[in-house]
Amino acid sequence: MTFARPVHQSILGSLSGIPSWITSTRAEAPEDVAFCSGAALNHLHLVLEREDVPQALLRDRLALRAAEACVAFSGRPERAAELRDAVHLLRPGDLPGPAGETCLEWRRAAERPLSVKALARALPGAEPGQIATWLDAGCGPPVTRAAMVLEAVQSDAPRAQAPALVLADAALTQALGWPHLVPLLAAGLKRADLRKRGCDLRLACHRGLIGSAVEAVRQAADLTRRAAHLKAVAPKLRAKGAGAAVEIFLTRDAVAPSALPLPDRAARRLCDRLVELGAVRELTGRDTFRLYGA
Structure with missing residues (x-):
């Protein structure tokens, strides 16, 4: 998948102006779903290239959303408010609990430039060599690669749903040429999707990425406005x-x-x-x- 680069800022128009046909069309055929997910990722790619987007803040907000999805997949009741408490109200020596640890994994994975070493720090239960092997399991276009990595990790470690989704996003990020992991897949998939394999899993990933990329663009627009206002009041x-x-x-x-x-x-x-x-x-x-x- 090759992404076009803007020749002028005005090409993007509004940050939140993702084409309506991407979200309004109910694509059913696999090739149509893949086309729509590619279009959504392309728009997100252009948004992520904008200097006014608070990239680290956006990734941290998306990491919370991904952690919330993973915690729900595991059957736990914690949602965003509880996850924030578990992470940000920790005292020295405290343990974050299972839900809080999931949130920390996503935050650590998204905060540093993407590398096997950074992923190993984010996922303490996985060895660097194993992470590299899993990432090498993916090939082909970006979403196909991500789905293959997701399947490979779940086959080897069926209970490691959150790490599997982190590494699937890492594979997607590598394939798209983004410097930092952008959490997308977890929030777009359903619990039943994680039991799928092969073509069915790839289709689920394409379908899920349409919604999650659109939401990431919406979040980018909102956070860019908020960041601009915060910078404007800083001198006061x-x-x-x-x-x-x-x-x-x-x-x-x-x-x-x-x-x-x-x-x-x-x-x-x-x-x-x-x-x-x-x-x-x-x-x-x-x-x-x-x-x-x-």
């Missing part, structure tokens, strides 16, 4: 360390005040000030143990 912040704090908000889905490079009280005041300015949102609805994000 007088707290020492406010600039570094803003950079953290531009890279993480959720932030606890304790993660900011300010004293506790100053960090909480800064978060409240950013909420007043409409630059970030309080994500929990609680009076204590709050989390904030763009």
